[in-house]
Amino acid sequence: MSMFCYQCQETAKGTGCTIRGVCGKTDNVANLQDLLIYVLKGISIYSQDAKKLGIRNEAVDKFVMESLFATITNGNFDAKYFLDKIKEGLTLRDEMKQQFLQAGGELKADLHDAAIWKGEGQSEFAAKALEVGILSTENEDVRSLRELIIYGIKGMAAYAKHAYVLGYKVEDIFDFMQKALAATTDDNLSADDLVALTMETGKYGVDVMALLDKANTTTYGNPEITKVNIGVKNNPAILISGHDLKDMEELLKQTEGTGVDVYTHSEMLPANYYPAFKQYQHFVGNYGNAWWKQDKEFEFFNGPVLMTTNCLVPPKDSYKDRVYTANTVGFEGVKHIETKDGKKDFTAIIEHAKKCQPPVEIEKGEIIGGFAHNTVLSLADKVIEAVKSGAIKRFFVMAGCDGRMKSRDYYTEFAKDLPQDTVILTAGCAKYRYNKLDLGDIGGIPRVLDAGQCNDSYSLAVIALKLKEVFELEDINELPISYNIAWYEQKAALVLLALLYLGVKNIHLGPTLPAFLSPNVAKVLVENFGISGITEVDKDIEKFMGTASA
Template sequence: MSMFCYQCQEATKGVACTVVGTCGKKEDLCHLQDLTMYVLKGISIYTTLARKQGIEINDSVNKVVFDGLFMTITNANFDNERFVNFIKDALKVRDEVRESFVNAGGKLPEELHDSAIWTGETEEEFEAKNEDVSVLATENEDIRSLRELVTYGVKGMAAYVEHAYNLGHEKEEIHVFIQRALASTTDDSLSVDDLVGLTLETGKYGVEAMQLLDNANTSSYGNPVATKVNIGVGDKPGILISGHDLRDIEDLLIQTEGKGVDVYTHCEMLPAHAYPAFKKYKHFIGNYGNAWWQQKEEFTAFQGPILFTTNCIVPPSKSSTYADKVFTTGAAGYPGSKHIPDREKGGRKDFSEIIELAKTCPPPKEIETGEINGGFAHNQVIELADKVVDAVKSGAIKKFFVMAGCDGRQNKRNYYTDFASKLPQDTVILTAGCAKFRYNKLALGDIGGIPRVLDAGQCNDSYSLVKIALALKEVFGLDDLNDLPIAYNIAWYEQKAVIVLLALLHLGVKNIKLGPTLPAFLSPNVANVLIENFGISGIGEVEEDMENLLRA
């Protein structure tokens, strides 16, 4: 096979992409991403050794690690050249860390993993390394499964760490863990039990990473408030901003003010409308479109430039009328698209080229009208706690359903629309992530003024759902989260959903339904561990699943 990738839910035939990725990445890009991970593991071996001997690691090294991890997330970066240059730079960083370690009196082990010593300079040498760095280089299926589960969790964690970093928030312990976890995936002495323990520890630090980002977002922009978001259009040219990075949207809003250009959010940027700091911008019009996978049709209709701040990029078709209007920044990248460089310390990214292009474009075509609810993060819902508790005690609310996570292309995901639409009127959906686009425009009504869909925000805002559950647990005087009238029916797609799942497992949440398919990277034995210890199960038929979850 020319490649092997099974890190996302759309792995071909539920096994792996072995010719070309469902996401659109080709085999050469897959090999470069695998090699990127290999070099990051080499760096992490040295940083972990150094820290054990009390040697400090430069902040710039931490950034290389989480930048590289984020670039390899599904649909984030398709630019081979960016990866080639990154690998060259990362190899230099790895060797500099090694040299600093030795110069500080550190003693190297007699045997080092190949990722810590291999070197190459050309793209041909990088390609030749493919067989050694492939996922399949780990022959034992269960060890491979657990190593990849940890790796994908760490990738998702790195995305949250990078967003927090961009807002000036860091936590050294998280960097330490990420690098220790990467180094551990090269350690052949670790048993299955050791790796299971590391997997749950990954969930622990996932909670800390989400908490870090929550603090970064709310201290920078205020706590989200209940907000009705416009889904129609204005009469001015627009810029569509996609992805997850709130610092980028702040920079864009400041630079577009008074320029005759409107700003619209796309997909996971929708929750930005609920932050008080962004409400002052009159040209911040609303949200355009739906989940990421529908972007080809919707970007064509938008007519203006599109800025990707992170994943999720769907490669434009050759006949696309918008490909020359796509810009990327941060971890995102696409060949032929203009990449906006990182901001200088204390400065802002320069979005002037995007703004000037927008001025030459017609306004967006209207594809829908109306409003959708947002802004129900933990602070807003906890403010409604008395109302919510009274509704539960009176029987007006019988059950909460956490339907957070990701959306995707497969027809089987219609399950989530059907599930939401058929839920009894005395139930409330708690959601976060782009999975909500399967049901957030349905007329599901409210219960005594409480919307039946409470949208906490982006995928990383799943932390809000945890805080809401913990607050309800305290209010009701319960000892166990699992005693709450909350059921979990979660959709996943990529690695940020993996860290959310591991975080929930760390917190002790059980009986999660996960779909539309269980991860291909779970070996039968590892899947059984999750089933037996945590009650994880796949989805089935809507009516049967609903009956079981309502009864539980």
């Protein structure tokens, strides 16, 4: 095999991509990503020891965070980006080492190779990458737990970066990411030690989502119940995708008065719910659906597209010249908008838009969202009364990711077939499987409550914990809430670990269980937390509703 990657749900044959990523990344990019993770482990070894001596290097914290984010699925496909990052990382590692020594630190006799390896040039990098990839950990269970931790901190890095650009950071979160990276080089840690570290990853997952929630709502206000237009207007326009609300803000400011409209796409849809963005008259709605349909929908949009984060599908030549990337997103031959002094200049994409035809209308109507924790808790009396009266029998958390697989039609059918006295709580792009269905409401409460982006799964946890308090329950699992979560990439892996840390049990995870879970690790999750896969819609609904025959 020329590569090995199994970090996403769509990995080849459900076991691992070995020639080219299903996501579109080449074997060269996949291997360079593995080597970058290896370099981060070396940096983290020194950083961990240096912090014990009171030494903190913010450049290291930022580099580790951004590099982890860059290796997330569908984020960056540009080999040159990773070559440059590896070189930068090796330099930073040596600087960290010198800081440690100058502070009186003493090097360990048995330093891990990640802390001492030196490589120069692409050929040496390519050779080393093949030695240090996922399969270099021979024990299947240890490998499984190490990768689960790394995928968790990749998701953590994504959320930490979104908070960071808004001026919010918690040093403990940076410290944990580096602690976790260094721990994956320690062969003395047992499987039990790694299970404990996995749960700790969930703890910091809750912390980082709370931090980002604070950053977003303090900066842009609490999301409001909003009807979002999904049709089009007659002006040239820019489509913005991804998750970065700071980019959303800057784009709206810079396009004001230019005659160019702005539409959100996929995970940027929840930007429509924030009060701060509603002041812009040229912010006119959402265009399209989940990330995986972009290769068709970008064709029809006509104008330029700004990818602020994952998920990018390798662009077709027919519209590649209209795609712009920012932050850690990259693709060879695609224009990248750099950040300078914390800001971006979107002049190029705005001028490009002015020369384009308006979007082709692909649908009409409105969708409703904005049901983050602040909104739902403001309706608490109404919700509680509906539960007490029996008008609402059960809530279903259907957060997570969407993807290409035909088997994901399950989630559309599941939403359609749920009893009329149930409500769906959602966040992430999984909602595109059912957020345009006419599922009605219960006493004015919509049957689909969209909290926002994947990171806004935190809102769903806050809602559950508040209901637990109101109903004076000892255990969160006593609530009439069931979890049927779809996953695709590493941010969803972190959300899962966060839910497990909060004590949530009996989560259904689909459309398939992660390939990176070894049979023994999967067994631990099943026995300790009741994790299970999906089966058939009617059988799963009967099980959730407690109506299945014995």
